[in-house]
Amino acid sequence: MGKCTFKGGVHPFDGKEFSKDKPIKELFPQGEMVFPLSQHIGAPAVPVVAKGDHVLAGQLIAEAGGFVSANIHSSVSGTVKAIEPRTLATGGKCNSIVIENDGEYSEVTYVPKKLEELSKEEILGRIKDAGVVGMGGAGFPTHVKLSPKNPESIDYIIVNGAECEPYLTSDYRRMLEEPDKVVMGLKVALAIFDHAKGIIGIEDNKPEAIRIMQEKTAGEPDIEVKVLKTKYPQGGERCLIYATTGRSINSSMLPADAGCIVHNIDTIFSIYLAVIEGKPLTKRIVTVTGDGVNNPGNFYVWLGMNYRQLLDAAGGVVGEPQKYISGGPMMGFAMYSLDVPVVKGSSSLLVMREDIVSKIESSACIRCGRCGEGCPSHLLPAKLASLASRNDEAGFVKLDGMECVECGSCSYICPAKRPLTQQIKAMRRTVMANRRKK
Amino acid sequence: MSEVFNVSTNPHVRSSASTQTIMRDVLIALAPAGIFGIYNFGLDALIRIVVGIAACVAVEALYQYLMHKKVTVLDLSAAVTGLLIALNIPPTLNVGYEILGCAFAIIIVKQLFGGLGQNFMNPALAARCFLLIAFTGPMTTFVYDGIAGATPLAVLKPGSEAEGTAELLDMFIGTHGGVIGETSVICLLLGAAYLLVRKVISWRIPVTYVATFAVLIFLLAPEHQFDAVYMLKEICVGGLILGAFFMATDYVTSPITPAGKIVFGVILGILTFIFRMYGGSAEGVSYAIIFSNLLVPLIERVTVPKSFGKQKPVKEAK
Numbered sequence: 001m002g003k004c005t006f007k008g009g010v011h012p013f014d015g016k017e018f019s020k021d022k023p024i025k026e027l028f029p030q031g032e033m034v035f036p037l038s039q040h041i042g043a044p045a046v047p048v049v050a051k052g053d054h055v056l057a058g059q060l061i062a063e064a065g066g067f068v069s070a071n072i073h074s075s076v077s078g079t080v081k082a083i084e085p086r087t088l089a090t091g092g093k094c095n096s097i098v099i100e101n102d103g104e105y106s107e108v109t110y111v112p113k114k115l116e117e118l119s120k121e122e123i124l125g126r127i128k129d130a131g132v133v134g135m136g137g138a139g140f141p142t143h144v145k146l147s148p149k150n151p152e153s154i155d156y157i158i159v160n161g162a163e164c165e166p167y168l169t170s171d172y173r174r175m176l177e178e179p180d181k182v183v184m185g186l187k188v189a190l191a192i193f194d195h196a197k198g199i200i201g202i203e204d205n206k207p208e209a210i211r212i213m214q215e216k217t218a219g220e221p222d223i224e225v226k227v228l229k230t231k232y233p234q235g236g237e238r239c240l241i242y243a244t245t246g247r248s249i250n251s252s253m254l255p256a257d258a259g260c261i262v263h264n265i266d267t268i269f270s271i272y273l274a275v276i277e278g279k280p281l282t283k284r285i286v287t288v289t290g291d292g293v294n295n296p297g298n299f300y301v302w303l304g305m306n307y308r309q310l311l312d313a314a315g316g317v318v319g320e321p322q323k324y325i326s327g328g329p330m331m332g333f334a335m336y337s338l339d340v341p342v343v344k345g346s347s348s349l350l351v352m353r354e355d356i357v358s359k360i361e362s363s364a365c366i367r368c369g370r371c372g373e374g375c376p377s378h379l380l381p382a383k384l385a386s387l388a389s390r391n392d393e394a395g396f397v398k399l400d401g402m403e404c405v406e407c408g409s410c411s412y413i414c415p416a417k418r419p420l421t422q423q424i425k426a427m428r429r430t431v432m433a434n435r436r437k438k
Numbered sequence: 439m440s441e442v443f444n445v446s447t448n449p450h451v452r453s454s455a456s457t458q459t460i461m462r463d464v465l466i467a468l469a470p471a472g473i474f475g476i477y478n479f480g481l482d483a484l485i486r487i488v489v490g491i492a493a494c495v496a497v498e499a500l501y502q503y504l505m506h507k508k509v510t511v512l513d514l515s516a517a518v519t520g521l522l523i524a525l526n527i528p529p530t531l532n533v534g535y536e537i538l539g540c541a542f543a544i545i546i547v548k549q550l551f552g553g554l555g556q557n558f559m560n561p562a563l564a565a566r567c568f569l570l571i572a573f574t575g576p577m578t579t580f581v582y583d584g585i586a587g588a589t590p591l592a593v594l595k596p597g598s599e600a601e602g603t604a605e606l607l608d609m610f611i612g613t614h615g616g617v618i619g620e621t622s623v624i625c626l627l628l629g630a631a632y633l634l635v636r637k638v639i640s641w642r643i644p645v646t647y648v649a650t651f652a653v654l655i656f657l658l659a660p661e662h663q664f665d666a667v668y669m670l671k672e673i674c675v676g677g678l679i680l681g682a683f684f685m686a687t688d689y690v691t692s693p694i695t696p697a698g699k700i701v702f703g704v705i706l707g708i709l710t711f712i713f714r715m716y717g718g719s720a721e722g723v724s725y726a727i728i729f730s731n732l733l734v735p736l737i738e739r740v741t742v743p744k745s746f747g748k749q750k751p752v753k754e755a756k
Contacts, residue, residue: 332448421449
């Protein structure tokens with residue numbers, strides 16, 4: 001069987017060498033912990049604790065504020081210091097619960113269950129209670145994803161082990177170190193649907209992960225490991241669905257419309273913890289990497305922890321790095337402050353000594369068409385960007401500018417170094433804002 | 439630790455390819471044909487090549503300097519234009535004419551329309567056509583081994599009374615008269631292979647161009663229908679290979695869409711066939727490409743690729 005892939009994409013320097021062989025290290029947090037009320041897509045969570053309250057690790061501190069929302073739990077034991085706006089890695093401010101860690105780590109008691117004992121509703125309930133959201137970055141509440149309109153139409157649950165974003169190795173380490181729990185998490189998700197099959201998609205630059213997952217799923221007739229070609233953005237939802245099942249969706253469709261549900265590796269792991277061990281989502285793996293840190297590595301981190309502590313754990317910085325990115329180099333957010341907390345969607349802290357983007361100058365478009373060849377949505381980024389620069393909303397929509405997934409491939413590949421993704425992104429915001437007005 | 443970090447939106451990395459590296463690849467790819475031209479025609483060819491590149495670069499730099507624009511000759515696009523002009527003129531052409539052609543290409547065709555990326559026709563070919571019309575005699579006089587004679591292309595033309603030889607092997611290797619860079623098919627293909635491997639050009643335009651032309655010659659060539667040898671000779675002769683791989687593939691003046699590239703190649707094949715078989719002059723490649731350049735915006739308009747996941751039924755349901 002050939003390797004699964006999609007048409008388009010680019011091959012950025014993958015930088016995984018920095019951290020891929022570093023085993024996951026648990027990191028104990030110090031000082032205050034910050035829990036933003038919006039760590040997910042949808043309504044912010046509503047605090048159920050007040051200033052001065054004492055909380056235990058694993059205790060619910062904010063409740064889902066609607067159907068599309070998620071619970072938030074404290075990762076440590078301590079005292080609620082304040083509920084106030086705090087800066088996030090993405091740059092904005094968000095109302096957050098601040099807890100002073102007492103260093104005791106006293107936990108609430110968790111109630112483990114066996115999969116066989118649970119009904120579908122109970123499984124979904126346990127996932128919802130645990131506050132599990134998509135941990136690849138977008139943060140869509142998992143229980144909502146697992147409750148599609150027509151559950152009987154779901155054919156596949158796809159686990160995204162592509163980790164196509166350069167430098168990131170957290171999913172890779174998870175597959176290497178906890179393969180049984182990942183497989184169990186997938187079995188839990190499959191149990192919600194009558195005839196769904198599981199697919200674990202892994203890029204071929206991770207042969208070790210492919211080998212282990214194949215070994216662990218050998219006795220599972222309903223789970224298949226699919227080898228993907230290494231190419232960015234292979235792990236993009238639409239690309240991954242196409243690569244593994246041949247089905248394609250556009251921006252107006254949900255994966256469920258193609259009978260698919262896609263979950264990140266760490267999300268699947270959290271489903272396992274929530275349903276089988278009864279533990280809420282309070283920890284995640286964060287890769288701290290790049291040429292700007294002394295000892296890149298993968299860390300098992302308490303949510304709410306300060307990014308500065310991550311940096312210290314990786315041996316501090318080398319020289320004076322110019323750029324700090326939350327997430328990967330293709331879709332991550334450049335941070336202006338390190339005083340931000342680790343949240344459910346924080347996959348990585350990437351520290352770059354040199355910021356090449358600030359040094360390059362963009363020149364005239366030579367119409368080479370590389371942007372179109374690299375576009376996973378098969379658009380013409382050069383044309384869209386020029387329409388965007390002229391603020392031609394109608395033309396932009398006509399050329400399917402709204403189908404863009406903002407993966408950054410066009411800006412990456414452009415030989416004239418034009419800010420294509422940036423122009424298109426800005427125009428998309430404008431179009432969306434105008435649509436809301438109507 | 440510095441507390442001032444750089445902030446920008448994603449992506450935070452860029453590929454190493456730049457306009458300059460692409461143009462450098464084109465120069466490298468044209469080197470075999472240029473070197474063969476010098477071997478074939480001697481010092482005359484070398485002078486024309488050096489003058490062509492120097493003139494284009496100098497004119498562009500001077501124009502941009504005088505117009506208070508950023509001087510961008512380091513992107514090497516002017517050097518590519520200069521080399522292509524040199525490869526598209528006979529080695530005997532007056533150097534003054536050549537410089538005039540270079541100035542025409544850079545100022546009139548390229549800079550007045552907004553510089554790199556904005557010209558609507560290939561500057562080098564526009565210069566060649568300008569010179570062909572202005573100085574028809576010197577542009578179509580070909581001296582080989584000290585003897586002025588007809589090129590194989592003129593010999594092959596239907597109804598031609600030109601005398602001379604037209605051996606396939608000579609054409610493939612390039613030991614015959616013609617413009618400096620067009621004679622050696624093997625050297626041109628070597629360069630083309632380099633561009634394809636480096637992914638500077640795609641196969642779409644050159645392959646559909648040559649294939650369309652070949653099919654039409656094979657089926658319809660006056661006096662030579664179903665003559666495979668004649669077809670091969672027509673492919674190897676004149677500026678077809680040079681034009682198909684190095685001029686028709688010019689990014690700026692060819693369609694950006696994959697389907698558009700194929701349409702473009704087919705149109706080029708048809709036009710070249712008509713011009714060569716029925717036109718007044720022996721060569722038709724330059725005019726075919728120049729004319730098709732004008733159709734590019736229209737071709738692009740009808741060949742917008744289908745975006746991923748877009749489905750008809752969904753569209754109707756809206």
